[in-house]
Amino acid sequence: MKIVIIGGGWSGCAAAISAKKQGAQVILLERTDMLLGTGLVGGIMRNNGRFTATEECVAMGGGEIFKLIDQNYLHRDIEFPGHKHASLYNVATMEPIVRDFLLEKGIEIRFATRIDNVVIKNDHIEAVTAKIKVNKVRFDGDVFVETTGTAGGPVNCTKYGNGCAMCILRCPSFGSRVSIAAKCGITEMIGRKGDHIGAMSGSCKLLKESLSSEVADTLDKAGVAVIPIPPHMRNAEKLAIKACQQYALPEFLENIILLNTGHAKLMTPFIPLESLRQVPGMECARYEDPYAGGLGNSIRYIGMSPRNDALKVLGVENLFCAGEKAGLLVGHTEAIITGALAGFNAVKQAKKEKPLVLPSSVAIGDAITYVRDQMATEEGLGYKYTFSGSVYFDRMREKNFYTTDIDKIRKRVDEAGLTDIFS
Numbered sequence: 001m002k003i004v005i006i007g008g009g010w011s012g013c014a015a016a017i018s019a020k021k022q023g024a025q026v027i028l029l030e031r032t033d034m035l036l037g038t039g040l041v042g043g044i045m046r047n048n049g050r051f052t053a054t055e056e057c058v059a060m061g062g063g064e065i066f067k068l069i070d071q072n073y074l075h076r077d078i079e080f081p082g083h084k085h086a087s088l089y090n091v092a093t094m095e096p097i098v099r100d101f102l103l104e105k106g107i108e109i110r111f112a113t114r115i116d117n118v119v120i121k122n123d124h125i126e127a128v129t130a131k132i133k134v135n136k137v138r139f140d141g142d143v144f145v146e147t148t149g150t151a152g153g154p155v156n157c158t159k160y161g162n163g164c165a166m167c168i169l170r171c172p173s174f175g176s177r178v179s180i181a182a183k184c185g186i187t188e189m190i191g192r193k194g195d196h197i198g199a200m201s202g203s204c205k206l207l208k209e210s211l212s213s214e215v216a217d218t219l220d221k222a223g224v225a226v227i228p229i230p231p232h233m234r235n236a237e238k239l240a241i242k243a244c245q246q247y248a249l250p251e252f253l254e255n256i257i258l259l260n261t262g263h264a265k266l267m268t269p270f271i272p273l274e275s276l277r278q279v280p281g282m283e284c285a286r287y288e289d290p291y292a293g294g295l296g297n298s299i300r301y302i303g304m305s306p307r308n309d310a311l312k313v314l315g316v317e318n319l320f321c322a323g324e325k326a327g328l329l330v331g332h333t334e335a336i337i338t339g340a341l342a343g344f345n346a347v348k349q350a351k352k353e354k355p356l357v358l359p360s361s362v363a364i365g366d367a368i369t370y371v372r373d374q375m376a377t378e379e380g381l382g383y384k385y386t387f388s389g390s391v392y393f394d395r396m397r398e399k400n401f402y403t404t405d406i407d408k409i410r411k412r413v414d415e416a417g418l419t420d421i422f423s
Contacts, residue, residue, distance in 0.1 A: 007323070016102060023347070032174045044088060051085055059418070068097055091261045115139075119138070147342070163295060185315070204297060
């Protein structure tokens with residue numbers, strides 16, 4: 001069995017590990033020169049219901065990546081407005097750790113490999129192709145998993161945002177994202193809220209050394225710094241355009257909230273540099289990501305695949321999806337979990353076995369089904385869904401899913417017959 005995974009973000013890495021564990025030959029194709037995608041500048045884990053979802057996945061036998069992350073935290077169990085028991089991993093050192101782990105497991109990784117077309121016959125993908133230097137290279141496989149994300153390229157960021165902000169996706173350097181499902185002729189879904197198409201990526205990163213010593217020391221010691229914004233600088237409109245609606249709270253309007261992930265993670269889509277430097281402690285602030293962060297950020301949720309609850313793309317016989325391609329799920333935890341399921345089911349498909357659909361008695365299964373249902377409605381396309389806040393975290397609490405009691409979580413997984421299912 002040969003499983004080809006297109007996209008090396010968190011979901012692609014999780015899919016690769018999951019498929020490899022089932023005995024498949026796995027090749028992971030990544031457009032840039034590093035893994036993790038937006039995970040290179042993210043860093044927030046286990047906040048609110050993400051703790052529950054993480055431990056569900058661990059109990060199901062899909063915890064390898066979460067264990068790597070748990071060993072690389074700068075801060076554990078911190079609080080910031082609206083969020084409890086968060087942990088922050090070191091964005092500077094996370095990628096090599098994951099890369100080494102995948103290589104040790106025998107997963108082949110091809111970097112600087114931008115897939116630009118598919119070879120498809122009777123709704124069955126036979127291969128994907130890429131141009132590498134002057135050569136056309138073909139990658140054959142039995143089943144394919146698309147984890148290319150939904151952000152970029154510069155055309156979309158210009159059309160729906162404030163232009164290319166030179167983010168970590170580096171489209172001008174490595175080429176824009178290409179949708180495999182769209183290349184197969186599948187009509188994809190676009191997130192929208194009112195007049196806004198897609199959503200602006202949720203945060204920017206500041207060079208920590210460019211902040212005052214007081215702010216930098218607070219970040220190093222506590223992991224979080226909350227700095228009041230002068231009233232004349234507050235812009236409520238920016239809360240509405242955030243991809244990460246779990247952070248669209250009044251506190252994020254009234255304060256600059258910074259988290260220490262190696263960089264100083266600014267929990268807002270952007271603040272013009274001239275305005276930012278008017279805030280005490282920020283007089284010398286410099287954006288580290290995106291490099292033009294005072295202009296804006298990347299536009300996401302342009303092109304999500306129609307799929308079923310096994311994460312199989314509708315209309316293509318042997319294509320699965322995960323991460324943002326699987327819908328309006330926001331966050332690293334959400335990407336890793338959907339990646340684990342997609343990789344597992346890709347092997348099931350190759351074996352001609354029935355794919356796994358996680359039941360609604362566990363939060364992960366409920367979220368996958370709920371988001372698919374909601375995206376079938378015009379109103380549902382206007383929301384973002386995450387275990388850490390907004391509408392889905394409310395649902396978690398209503399259904400009594402949310403808990404930090406690991407024994408209780410493991411019992412729920414066991415009662416669903418899912419203990420070590422991914423193993």
